[in-house]
Amino acid sequence: MKNLFTAFAVTLLTVGMQAQQLPSTTLKTLDGKLVDIKDQISTEGPTVIGFWATWCKPCIKELTAFADYAIDLEEEYGAKVLAVSIDDTRNSSRVAPMVQGQGWEYTVLLDENQDLKRNLGIVNVPFTLVLNADGEVVWKHSGYSPGDEENLAEVVAKVARGESVEH
Amino acid sequence: MNRLALRLLALLLAPGAAIAQDSYGGQLHGNFQLDGQWYLRDEGIDPTGEFYPDERFLGQGYANFVYTDGDFSGGLRYENYQNVMLGFPEGYRGEGITYRYLQFKQDHLEVTVGSFYEQFGSGMVFRSYEERGLGYDNAMDGVRVKANLAKGVYLKGVLGRQRFYFEKSPGLLRGVDAEINLSERWHVLDSLGLRWTIGASYMSKYQRANDPFLVLPENVAAGGVRSQLMKGPWVLNTEFAYKANDPSADNGYIYKDGNGFIANLSYSKNGLGVIAGLKRIDNMSFRSDRNGSTIDMLVNYLSPTTEVHTYALPALYQYATQINGEEGIQLEANYRFKRKSKLGGKYGTLVSINYSAVQSIDKDYVATSNDTLRTLQGYYSDPMERGTIPYFHDLNFKISKKVNRSFKYNLTYLNLHYNRSVLEDGLGDEPMLSNPENIKTMDADVIVLETLYKVKSKHYLRNEFQLLSTQDDRGSMAMALVEYSIAPHWFFSVQDIYNYGNPDPDQQLHYPLASMVYSQGTSRFQLSYGRQQRGIFCVGGVCRVVPPSNGVSFSLTTSF
Numbered sequence: 197m198k199n200l201f202t203a204f205a206v207t208l209l210t211v212g213m214q215a216q217q218l219p220s221t222t223l224k225t226l227d228g229k230l231v232d233i234k235d236q237i238s239t240e241g242p243t244v245i246g247f248w249a250t251w252c253k254p255c256i257k258e259l260t261a262f263a264d265y266a267i268d269l270e271e272e273y274g275a276k277v278l279a280v281s282i283d284d285t286r287n288s289s290r291v292a293p294m295v296q297g298q299g300w301e302y303t304v305l306l307d308e309n310q311d312l313k314r315n316l317g318i319v320n321v322p323f324t325l326v327l328n329a330d331g332e333v334v335w336k337h338s339g340y341s342p343g344d345e346e347n348l349a350e351v352v353a354k355v356a357r358g359e360s361v362e363h
Numbered sequence: 364m365n366r367l368a369l370r371l372l373a374l375l376l377a378p379g380a381a382i383a384q385d386s387y388g389g390q391l392h393g394n395f396q397l398d399g400q401w402y403l404r405d406e407g408i409d410p411t412g413e414f415y416p417d418e419r420f421l422g423q424g425y426a427n428f429v430y431t432d433g434d435f436s437g438g439l440r441y442e443n444y445q446n447v448m449l450g451f452p453e454g455y456r457g458e459g460i461t462y463r464y465l466q467f468k469q470d471h472l473e474v475t476v477g478s479f480y481e482q483f484g485s486g487m488v489f490r491s492y493e494e495r496g497l498g499y500d501n502a503m504d505g506v507r508v509k510a511n512l513a514k515g516v517y518l519k520g521v522l523g524r525q526r527f528y529f530e531k532s533p534g535l536l537r538g539v540d541a542e543i544n545l546s547e548r549w550h551v552l553d554s555l556g557l558r559w560t561i562g563a564s565y566m567s568k569y570q571r572a573n574d575p576f577l578v579l580p581e582n583v584a585a586g587g588v589r590s591q592l593m594k595g596p597w598v599l600n601t602e603f604a605y606k607a608n609d610p611s612a613d614n615g616y617i618y619k620d621g622n623g624f625i626a627n628l629s630y631s632k633n634g635l636g637v638i639a640g641l642k643r644i645d646n647m648s649f650r651s652d653r654n655g656s657t658i659d660m661l662v663n664y665l666s667p668t669t670e671v672h673t674y675a676l677p678a679l680y681q682y683a684t685q686i687n688g689e690e691g692i693q694l695e696a697n698y699r700f701k702r703k704s705k706l707g708g709k710y711g712t713l714v715s716i717n718y719s720a721v722q723s724i725d726k727d728y729v730a731t732s733n734d735t736l737r738t739l740q741g742y743y744s745d746p747m748e749r750g751t752i753p754y755f756h757d758l759n760f761k762i763s764k765k766v767n768r769s770f771k772y773n774l775t776y777l778n779l780h781y782n783r784s785v786l787e788d789g790l791g792d793e794p795m796l797s798n799p800e801n802i803k804t805m806d807a808d809v810i811v812l813e814t815l816y817k818v819k820s821k822h823y824l825r826n827e828f829q830l831l832s833t834q835d836d837r838g839s840m841a842m843a844l845v846e847y848s849i850a851p852h853w854f855f856s857v858q859d860i861y862n863y864g865n866p867d868p869d870q871q872l873h874y875p876l877a878s879m880v881y882s883q884g885t886s887r888f889q890l891s892y893g894r895q896q897r898g899i900f901c902v903g904g905v906c907r908v909v910p911p912s913n914g915v916s917f918s919l920t921t922s923f
Contacts, residue, residue: 216390219431227593228544228558251671251903260763284492284903285485287666289600290695293629293636297697297715309482310492315429315436317392317922319495323885336885338922342815342823343850 216333219315223280224306226292233280233312236305237331241274242355244348246302247313247323249283250290255322256298258340263300265349273356277302282310282321324348328355335361389432394922396495397424400448405913407872408894414449414910421448423455425495427462439463450900450909451498452658454528461526462502471511478502481521483540483564486664487604487623487647488587491525494902499658502526503536515547525651525660532660534651538566558593568651568662577616583609585621585649585663596632601625604663606649610739612656613648614687615791617741621646623665624746627693634699640668643690645724645744658905667904668693669719669757672777674811675860676831676842679896680781682721682755684904687791688744689754691721710765718758723750723792752795752802756780769817777809783836787899807833821850827858839864854880860896886921 221233237243246262248255259279269275279302281291288306295304307313316325319338326335326348335351337344351361399422404415422445429438440462447455464477480502482490493500505523512518519540525532542562546552552559565586572579587604606621627640649662668691669682697715700707725748729740759777766772783803784790795802809831816824827844844858860874876893897911 216392219390219392219436220433228546228560228591251673253673284490284664284666285482287903289598289627289629290638292598292631293638293695293697295636296631296634297636297699298713299634299699299711309480314427314438314480315392315431317394317427317429319394319396319920319922323922336922337851337882338885338920339880339882339887341846341848341850341854341880341882342817342825343821343848346821347851 221312238276254340261345393428395426400916402914408911434468473509475507490664515544532651534570540564611653640693648686681901683906693719713763720756723752775811781805805835
């Protein structure tokens with residue numbers, strides 16, 4: 197029994213250390229189409245995935261503060277930003293009006309049953325991932341405090357240039 | 364299926380990593396959270412010591428593991444409560460694996476066995492979900508099948524029992540849901556610029572009944588239909604649900620059936636977002652145990668149509684959905700004045716207005732002598748008649764503006780009306796209708812100013828000033844908060860709430876709280892010290908009561 201546990205633990209650890217691709221998970225677009233998250237990420241540059249919700253104030257602050265950086269990063273490095281809302285079906289009808297009202301230009305996706313959030317082991321929003329052009333998750337961050345958007349912009353630029361990023 | 368079994372075996376039995384890494388290349392994700400508080404005796408907030416825990420220290424934690432490999436996934440969660448922290452449901456006591464599942468997809472089929480979360484439509488008929496901050500978890504344990512039968516046709520079936528702390532609910536649940544994306548099937552809709560999705564769901568619960576006085580239905584069914592229609596910037600959502608007779612502790616064991624209706628219309632274009640909503644629910648409490656109470660074993664979810672406030676003072680008076688009956692409206696508009704316009708300034712200005720109101724539904728009570736036990740209706744309700752007891756209203760305005768490169772502010776004004784008899788004491792409509800003079804309410808005006816100042820690169824100073832002005836309940840309060848953050852690792856905050864208007868001079872207390880956070884990547888450690896005021900904590904219209912406390916608390920979260 198002990199051996200079994202050790203084997204399990206070692207397996208888990210080594211699997212956990214691999215460069216991670218996103219697990220295939222179905223999300224919904226704002227016009228109601230079902231898409232796989234794997235088909236939404238950029239293959240030409242880095243992709244930023246920001247998890248948020250209409251009721252989450254720090255998330256909205258982060259996405260608003262990052263909006264100006266996102267425009268530059270897209271222009272300079274072909275970066276793509278996906279804002280994945282974890283609002284449930286009821287609240288998801290508030291997503292589109294909020295995105296418009298905030299003036300965000302991100303690609304917005306809905307994770308209504310929180311499948312992607314669960315598959316990625318995310319505890320809480322806001323949660324941010326950065327993927328390189330090969331679709332590997334190279335950076336993650338949970339929570340938001342003012343100034344994190346500056347740091348995120350630096351990380352995305354480094355990823356685009358192929359430099360290594362540290363937390 | 365054989366391949367799946369092999370993989371499972373390999374995962375569990377392989378001595379070492381080579382197999383998992385090379386041949387199977389799956390992914391493991393997970394998270395971990397640990398919270399604890401060392402409680403201090405505080406006679407100011409708790410004169411008799413009734414809330415002071417015997418243990419002095421309470422702590423709880425959990426870890427989730429999810430493994431995905433192509434079309435296969437599996438996961439588990441371990442939870443530990445030594446003992447459960449103040450304010451969380453007492454049912455969380457002890458430790459164990461409370462959630463575990465295996466799932467695979469094959470062609471157009473997805474099968475899950477074990478624990479799962481699912482919802483049909485908006486959740487009026489069925490929603491199983493978890494909200495850890497609330498201590499809410501009604502995960503299903505059973506079987507779920509999802510199938511994509513034909514283009515645009517999606518079916519779901521569930522069978523199982525719900526989680527009840529470390530046990531299972533006594534009732535069984537069996538449900539199906541169908542959703543048809545008409546635009547995917549008929550492209551003529553597309554050419555008209557229409558996107559239309561319709562759906563229908565059915566849920567039945569079975570619970571044995573053996574009541575000496577009442578003939579209780581053992582099988583109770585609920586069903587719903589819904590539609591989402593989009594054209595250009597317009598979206599119209601409607602949903603109707605019906606529940607058969609279901610005498611329960613919530614409704615006072617009446618045999619009346621239940622129904623619910625929600626509709627909302629939104630428009631989003633060119634910096635303008637507007638949403639108008641309407642809802643009415645009548646006797647829609649639906650639990651997998653008819654004797655359940657508080658947040659236990661709810662089968663469905665009745666979402667609130669009020670705005671969720673996160674600023675500390677307005678959050679003291681949050682609305683909780685009244686599952687026995689309520690009707691309400693909501694109107695929300697967000698507009699962004701463009702950059703370089705007169706009102707937009709250099710960076711644009713965001714303004715929003717939100718109005719929501721909820722009240723009782725019309726109830727015409729049946730005199731008990733006219734109503735036998737078998738057909739006990741309780742009351743009749745006319746959907747066209749308005750109820751007369753206000754439960755809640757909220758009118759608020761917000762302005763957000765970035766003044767220059769290093770200064771931003773948000774200004775919020777709220778006007779709140781909060782029915783304390785309903786939302787705090789849980790009083791039914793009947794006693795309020797017969798003695799309207801005894802209804803306890805709270806009317807308040809609230810102002811919040813939040814400023815953000817950039818000191819230098821990655822150094823930010825954030826302040827909040829809040830004022831809640833009222834003659835009712837605990838009286839007026841003021842709050843100040845100062846936060847300093849150094850991205851990406853450090854965060855310090857100090858705040859104080861002063862309840863200067865409390866009618867009891869001994870309760871005109873300060874509630875100071877100091878916190879610091881260190882975060883690195885996906886890990887975050889928080890340490891706080893201070894006083895916590897009694898209140899009601901809500902997420903999505905579901906609430907729990909938080910007792911007053913004083914102490915040192917910490918929280919560690921990480922994910923991988």
